[in-house]
Amino acid sequence: MTAQKTSHMSGNLPEDRRRLLYLVARFRGPVELGWYDFTTVFRRSYLGPIWTPIQLAAWVGTLVLLFSNRLGEGVGEYALYVGIGMFAWEFLSTAIAAGPAFLTGSAGVLRNTPIDISIVTVRRLSMIASKSVFQLPVPIFLIVIFGGAPTWHLFLLAPVAVIFLLNAYSILTILGVLNAFMRDLEFLTPTVMRFLFFATPIFWKGDEGFRKILADYNPFSYFLEIVRATVNGEIASLQTWVVVGVITALCFSLAIWLQQRFRSAIIYRL
Amino acid sequence: MNFVRLNDVDLDLPIGRGAFSSLLRSGPRDTASDRIGKEGPGGVVHALRNVTINIESGDRVGIVGLNGAGKSTLLRVLAGIYQPTRGAYEAQGRISTLFSSTIGMNPMASGRENIFLSARTLGLSRRQVVEIEEEVIEFADLGDFLELPIRLYSDGMRARLGFAIATAIDPEILIVDEVFGVGDAAFQQRADQRIAKVMGSAGILVMASHSNNLIKRFCDKVCWVENGGIRFFGPVDEGIDVYGAGSKKSAPPKAPAPASAPQKAAAKTS
Numbered sequence: 001m002t003a004q005k006t007s008h009m010s011g012n013l014p015e016d017r018r019r020l021l022y023l024v025a026r027f028r029g030p031v032e033l034g035w036y037d038f039t040t041v042f043r044r045s046y047l048g049p050i051w052t053p054i055q056l057a058a059w060v061g062t063l064v065l066l067f068s069n070r071l072g073e074g075v076g077e078y079a080l081y082v083g084i085g086m087f088a089w090e091f092l093s094t095a096i097a098a099g100p101a102f103l104t105g106s107a108g109v110l111r112n113t114p115i116d117i118s119i120v121t122v123r124r125l126s127m128i129a130s131k132s133v134f135q136l137p138v139p140i141f142l143i144v145i146f147g148g149a150p151t152w153h154l155f156l157l158a159p160v161a162v163i164f165l166l167n168a169y170s171i172l173t174i175l176g177v178l179n180a181f182m183r184d185l186e187f188l189t190p191t192v193m194r195f196l197f198f199a200t201p202i203f204w205k206g207d208e209g210f211r212k213i214l215a216d217y218n219p220f221s222y223f224l225e226i227v228r229a230t231v232n233g234e235i236a237s238l239q240t241w242v243v244v245g246v247i248t249a250l251c252f253s254l255a256i257w258l259q260q261r262f263r264s265a266i267i268y269r270l
Numbered sequence: 271m272n273f274v275r276l277n278d279v280d281l282d283l284p285i286g287r288g289a290f291s292s293l294l295r296s297g298p299r300d301t302a303s304d305r306i307g308k309e310g311p312g313g314v315v316h317a318l319r320n321v322t323i324n325i326e327s328g329d330r331v332g333i334v335g336l337n338g339a340g341k342s343t344l345l346r347v348l349a350g351i352y353q354p355t356r357g358a359y360e361a362q363g364r365i366s367t368l369f370s371s372t373i374g375m376n377p378m379a380s381g382r383e384n385i386f387l388s389a390r391t392l393g394l395s396r397r398q399v400v401e402i403e404e405e406v407i408e409f410a411d412l413g414d415f416l417e418l419p420i421r422l423y424s425d426g427m428r429a430r431l432g433f434a435i436a437t438a439i440d441p442e443i444l445i446v447d448e449v450f451g452v453g454d455a456a457f458q459q460r461a462d463q464r465i466a467k468v469m470g471s472a473g474i475l476v477m478a479s480h481s482n483n484l485i486k487r488f489c490d491k492v493c494w495v496e497n498g499g500i501r502f503f504g505p506v507d508e509g510i511d512v513y514g515a516g517s518k519k520s521a522p523p524k525a526p527a528p529a530s531a532p533q534k535a536a537a538k539t540s
Binding site for chain 1: 283284346349350351352353365367369370372373374376378379387390391392393394395419
């Protein structure tokens, strides 16, 4: 129904390349603004965004201190395990925590300007990714100190990062849209997240017994596993890649469908 | 050739109460009337009914009506923000809205930074932001406050900055909602001049206001909205007279305008 003129690109470029350039141009703004949103949160503090790696390091340090049962030998390996797990978990859990409220929080922009929901979603995704960028020194430090020699597997971190970004985009969209219809999600999510933190093998290993069952049926386990395996110079099992691939495809498809289907209905529910 | 067209548009706004709210207080089912419907889980407000309007390049339309008549909702439909529940919306041209003077602004950021934030939120490229920056600074006339966080600004100063950004965008279609009442007398005079200049370049202006003087100064057509329907659409002088006489008689909103009224209005526009 809307026939707004949006022709920013022209020339003789092939259609696919032109579409890609248009997408890049379209999302460059919200990516910059997301970075800005993240950094301005710390505007009145002395250390600024440096607090972010400090907070992660404190978390990892506390968990290692409390749960490393073999102080001395093996503590480095455990610290690396916890550090990488926490880093990956922080990214996904921040998206889940932000998901329900970020669209309602962007109501001012969405109700007053004719911009697409995907723009504010990318902006929030960029804000979450910015947090991870600032947290990067923690896993890098642990890899350098406790990890093995670098291998070609590190190149796999690029597609892994894309998988995480796609899933975070899906999480934001799905929770944001659903919350517009059912505000209870804002209250339900923090409750579930507390359980999920302990039910995900972040600081424990799901190698046997009840823990193995818990890890096997928890989708977050597989996301953490592909990062850990890649960092350790291995390729995660085929089962892990399949589970992650299927979840990513399903979630992203659902997110795009929700975005298209409820685009108009959401705005006046915010 | 720019245009905005609505053809027999209805818009229902969901009230969106949760299921449990009915346990705590009376819901719309108890208070249903001509403008509050029982449809959906929480009921709806029939915000617009049978709206047909045809705004072509060069038109300057003033929207008038009592509070709650549906003026702001109509502006949002014209801007493509709210999509009609029924009927057709069609628009061609770059639409710029001036519904709020603080869109995309961050209270922690300085006035200069907020030019970047707000303009990028409104969809301008980096190059375009650089192009408008000096003009915005000059027009907003914030002096030394430009480098201070806008949380320290008065409402009037924030409004000046927002107005300067929104009107620097060179829109093809400008849709404005009651923003001229801000700022001191000197600023209002400059704002008048600026909006007149923007109008010179904008193909279409749609402006909601309670001030007949403003409507007469900037508009050549009037659209009188009453109870979610269009009561009159036509030349400004006649419209102001009809509205002035009619609104004195008008009781609080009861029922949408008869279907024949917008059709007559549409006939007048063509």
